[in-house]
Amino acid sequence: MIVALLNQKGGVGKTTLALHLAGAWARQGRRVTVIDADPQVSALDWSEQRAREGGARLFGVLGLARDTLHREAPEIARGVDHVVIDGPPRIAGLMRSALLAADLVLVPVQPSPLDGWASGEMLNLIREARIFRPELVARFVLNRCAARTIIARETGDALAEHDPPVLAARIGQRVAFADAARTGQLVFEVESGGAAAREITALCAEIAGLAP
Numbered sequence: 001m002i003v004a005l006l007n008q009k010g011g012v013g014k015t016t017l018a019l020h021l022a023g024a025w026a027r028q029g030r031r032v033t034v035i036d037a038d039p040q041v042s043a044l045d046w047s048e049q050r051a052r053e054g055g056a057r058l059f060g061v062l063g064l065a066r067d068t069l070h071r072e073a074p075e076i077a078r079g080v081d082h083v084v085i086d087g088p089p090r091i092a093g094l095m096r097s098a099l100l101a102a103d104l105v106l107v108p109v110q111p112s113p114l115d116g117w118a119s120g121e122m123l124n125l126i127r128e129a130r131i132f133r134p135e136l137v138a139r140f141v142l143n144r145c146a147a148r149t150i151i152a153r154e155t156g157d158a159l160a161e162h163d164p165p166v167l168a169a170r171i172g173q174r175v176a177f178a179d180a181a182r183t184g185q186l187v188f189e190v191e192s193g194g195a196a197a198r199e200i201t202a203l204c205a206e207i208a209g210l211a212p
Helices: 014-027 042-052 069-077 092-101 113-118 120-132 150-160 175-182 195-208
Strands: 002-005 032-036 060-063 082-086 104-109 137-142
Touching: 002 014, 002 069, 002 092, 014 032, 014 042, 014 082, 014 104, 014 175, 014 195, 032 042, 032 069, 042 060, 069 082, 069 092, 092 120, 104 120, 175 195
Parallel strands: 002 082, 002 104, 032 060, 032 082, 104 137
Antiparallel strands: none
16 A cells, blocks of 8 residues: 655644654554655655664655656555655645555644645645545544644544545644654654554554445
8 A cells, every 4th residue: 555645734643643654564563664755854864763773673764855746656556555645735746746656645634723724735635636536545643633622623523524534543742753853763662552653553543444
């Protein structure tokens, strides 16, 4: 399965989710490759930091920020169980290519009306991609949610009425994610029984139910 994390808005947590989904699958014994399609190469930076810290290699990370992604990603997918694409902000050509490559598109948004409104361009790209890939599955993911806030609940309720809808699993605003990133780790390694790890596990389980 090829999963793309896409949103034209930056700072919504695409890289964090991409790395943690890959890590969760790798911990289940799956072969996983992350494609860093963001010119900022944050996923590659994380991988290099992990190597400097002496961390074990859990999955491969490849830099592939070009609009031939829809041709190259399926070839990469032949040798692994999952490919996770960490998409770019505001590069329409790259996002279109990622959409044409993906089986599942996850659109991370923060619990704010501004993030919902800013996703309009992304939704247009998804509708465009479905002309060529009618089987393409897409979902919103609520990320960086403050616990039990009204705005998180209201944003979730609003997105539930959208196409694509929002996943039930939500990822909180957790210090553990930042602590892990600094040393090239994942929350499973720094806080194995913590809330962040449980949320990522729940997200993976829900995604498994969407697999084509």
